Amino acid sequence: MNSFDRCLYAMEIKEPDTLPVFHLGMSGNLSRAILGREPYYRNPPVYLEACSKGKAKEAALQVALDQIELAEKLDSDIIRETNQLGGWFLDPRWEYIPSNIEVKKISEKVWEIGGKRILYSPDINSLFNPSSYLPEDPDKAKEFLITHWQDDEIPEEEILPTRVIAKACKGKRFIIGCVQGTFLPFYSAFDKIMLWIRSNPNLFKLWSEFYLRRNINRAILKIEAGADAIFENDDYAFKTGTFLSLQQFREFVWPNLKKLCYEVKKRGAFFIKHTDGNINSIIGEMVDLGIDGLHSLEKDAGINIAEVKEKYG
16 A cells, blocks of 8 residues: 555545554754755744745745655655644634735744734744734624625635645645634634633624634635645643533534535545544544544543544544
8 A cells, every 4th residue: 555545544444554654743843854954844934034025935835845855754644734833823814824914024033924023932933923813802803803804715825735745745645734614723812712602602603604614715725736635723622621511512613513524525535623632522523523533632631542443433
């Protein structure tokens, strides 16, 4: 079996010749050591420097080439296409920075992206947004969602890496395209949106409608560009338990997960759900909604991998 066939067998719950392996994400420092050069993949200063010079597409292309070379050097069965800059922490509309977004370097630890000050931490080689992209006041947040985030167009920079990876690896390695869309992005607006579920559910549903719609479009384009599977990134749990009650998942999250899963699978791709943490109480319902794979099964959070495999395949 080649890498693609091996993964196909696993996704269809058959027994491949050996366990498919891959890396979900890799730090820029480790990528640099493996590649023997400065990568663009997961390396914000290098990536942003190119974007600041009007080379956002070139930067997105280089991220893809880095991932192809890493897969070849490590003989990975899967390539998970993702920039992993912290993009949806900055603004959930994009991960790869579009060409029409202005990028400026303010200092070694501060960048301005689309007019917003974004901090860079050299210690973890990652970006983070010190302030939420959503207004604090619920009425202003509603107005913001209605007036600012109705655009469904996915920038070319988001799809280009999948297309490049597919051209080089289709049928050889299993290609996973990443989206979000079923719940909420972590970090910069997490606390605010979590509060809406209890205090302003209609506002949460307005947010959720935009977030899901945009990521369905993103998933469709990545499948058309050559992705064999879609990997949805939104977390649902801490190590101690889920963020929401089971009833809240049924009301606010499962309709989104079901719809995204359906749109992916009807186009012939597999659907893989990511969430670490203690998800024992929700695994069965996620499986019933149609997911093909689950990442990650976190032993330290009380997940028994053998039991999950025995029960669900």
